Amino acid sequence: MVERKEVSKSVLKRLPGYLTYLKSMPEDAPVHISATALANALGMGEVQVRKDLALVSDGGRPKIGYLRESLIDDIEQFLGYDNTTDAVLVGAGKLGCALLGYQGFEEYGLNILAAFDADAAKTGMDESGKPVYPLEKLPSFCKSHKVLMGIITVPSSHAQEVCDLMIANGIKGIWNFAPTHLEAPANILIQTQNMATSLAVLSMHLQAQMKSKD
Amino acid sequence: MVERKEVSKSVLKRLPGYLTYLKSMPEDAPVHISATALANALGMGEVQVRKDLALVSDGGRPKIGYLRESLIDDIEQFLGYDNTTDAVLVGAGKLGCALLGYQGFEEYGLNILAAFDADAAKTGMDESGKPVYPLEKLPSFCKSHKVLMGIITVPSSHAQEVCDLMIANGIKGIWNFAPTHLEAPANILIQTQNMATSLAVLSMHLQAQMKSKD
DNA sequence: TAGATTGTTAATCGATTAACAATC
DNA sequence: TAGATTGTTAATCGATTAACAATC
Numbered sequence: 098m099v100e101r102k103e104v105s106k107s108v109l110k111r112l113p114g115y116l117t118y119l120k121s122m123p124e125d126a127p128v129h130i131s132a133t134a135l136a137n138a139l140g141m142g143e144v145q146v147r148k149d150l151a152l153v154s155d156g157g158r159p160k161i162g163y164l165r166e167s168l169i170d171d172i173e174q175f176l177g178y179d180n181t182t183d184a185v186l187v188g189a190g191k192l193g194c195a196l197l198g199y200q201g202f203e204e205y206g207l208n209i210l211a212a213f214d215a216d217a218a219k220t221g222m223d224e225s226g227k228p229v230y231p232l233e234k235l236p237s238f239c240k241s242h243k244v245l246m247g248i249i250t251v252p253s254s255h256a257q258e259v260c261d262l263m264i265a266n267g268i269k270g271i272w273n274f275a276p277t278h279l280e281a282p283a284n285i286l287i288q289t290q291n292m293a294t295s296l297a298v299l300s301m302h303l304q305a306q307m308k309s310k311d
Numbered sequence: 312m313v314e315r316k317e318v319s320k321s322v323l324k325r326l327p328g329y330l331t332y333l334k335s336m337p338e339d340a341p342v343h344i345s346a347t348a349l350a351n352a353l354g355m356g357e358v359q360v361r362k363d364l365a366l367v368s369d370g371g372r373p374k375i376g377y378l379r380e381s382l383i384d385d386i387e388q389f390l391g392y393d394n395t396t397d398a399v400l401v402g403a404g405k406l407g408c409a410l411l412g413y414q415g416f417e418e419y420g421l422n423i424l425a426a427f428d429a430d431a432a433k434t435g436m437d438e439s440g441k442p443v444y445p446l447e448k449l450p451s452f453c454k455s456h457k458v459l460m461g462i463i464t465v466p467s468s469h470a471q472e473v474c475d476l477m478i479a480n481g482i483k484g485i486w487n488f489a490p491t492h493l494e495a496p497a498n499i500l501i502q503t504q505n506m507a508t509s510l511a512v513l514s515m516h517l518q519a520q521m522k523s524k525d
Numbered sequence: 526t527a528g529a530t531t532g533t534t535a536a537t538c539g540a541t542t543a544a545c546a547a548t549c
Numbered sequence: 550t551a552g553a554t555t556g557t558t559a560a561t562c563g564a565t566t567a568a569c570a571a572t573c
Binding site: 104106109113114116117118121138140176177178182191192194195198199201202205206207245246253269270272276277278280286290291293294295296299300301302303304306307 | 396406517518
């Protein structure tokens with residue numbers, strides 16, 4: 098681990114990619130890995146990877162590279178995956194339940210404590226074993242569990258009010274799955290998981306492909 | 312609409328945001344909207360918005376702005392939302408089914424024709440009314456329907472083989488929900504919907520928040 | 526030592542922002 | 550005309566890439 102520096106968003110977005118690759122390597126792979134090797138494996142520039150790694154770890158040794166295990170630890174620590182973040186989820190629809198039941202989040206240090214829904218019919222135990230409470234319970238729950246992160250999986254038409262409710266109850270970061278822009282004070286981070294964005298990039302590529310085929 | 316220019320990925324990623332905001336405006340709002348107004352509403356720089364809009368539309372008029380309806384049309388046409396893209400989905404688990412049943416994709420010109428799963432038990436009709444076929448049927452289906460886009464919602468351990476299978480059957484763009492790096496030829500676009508990336512950004516924010524509170 | 530790899534310093538590139546002229 | 554807004558041209562900024570010195 099290295100002294101924490103100011104790190105750009107673009108670097109931050111590349112780190113999880115390194116991590117998943119490193120973790121996916123077989124047990125019997127060499128214990129060391131170089132920035133060069135990692136770059137080649139992921140189809141990236143080697144200088145960029147080297148610089149990114151230098152930012153989160155000082156375990157790199159000339160001619161040898163990084164000890165894989167330590168590198169994984171350093172990235173995880175840097176990303177805060179080592180200490181879990183508790184979150185609440187609002188909107189126990191299909192997507193909400195899918196997220197609620199997804200085991201993989203643990204790995205990222207995310208722990209969804211409970212879901213909330215305005216529809217009383219959805220209340221009770223989720224199939225994954227997590228509780229679904231009526232929305233009215235959200236304020237007391239957030240406060241007593243000191244929850245800092247909220248996940249929004251309600252329809253766009255209700256996203257803003259849920260967002261406001263979360264903020265009013267102490268939440269500082271919101272992961273928004275509703276395809277809409279949310280208004281919030283500057284100190285609150287809204288991260289909209291924009292499916293539309295990915296789709297836009299894909300659509301453009303396919304259009305270009307088809308055009309080049311003509 | 313305007314003559315299509317080469318457009319950067321960053322612009323492309325902002326366009327859907329404008330679109331959703333414009334569409335969310337009430338019926339009785341003024342028929343014209345200026346880049347300035349749009350920028351303010353979304354908390355962005357007005358010059359940036361103006362430049363982005365100029366890229367996709369030439370309907371802007373000094374002192375007046377853009378006709379909202381036309382602007383929506385122009386952005387949609389630019390993003391290819393006006394002609395639908397057919398897609399297949401592989402992996403009819405929770406997330407796969409959530410996507411399969413999501414109505415909102417229509418709006419983006421995405422039409423998921425069918426899902427495929429290696430597990431015979433999942434085969435049949437999805438609750439949303441879309442068919443789930445055994446994975447063996449994928450090749451013939453892709454070819455007969457000339458599908459160009461594939462969606463991967465299988466576990467990471469099987470993502471690469473599904474990816475290879477899709478490419479072998481003519482798919483040119485892949486929307487990957489498995490948290491793993493996929494290897495593909497340069498002319499194939501892999502768009503990984505990286506939840507980990509969003510989480511990383513959120514975690515960092517929360518860490519910083521907590522530290523500033525000490 | 527020689528060579529592979531590291532980290533660093535400088536150059537390039539691209540995107541954003543600022544300044545301005547054009548238009549209704 | 551005056552003022553708001555547009556589109557464009559130039560300046561700034563930040564991130565990426567290239568070149569190089571340091572290290573084992």
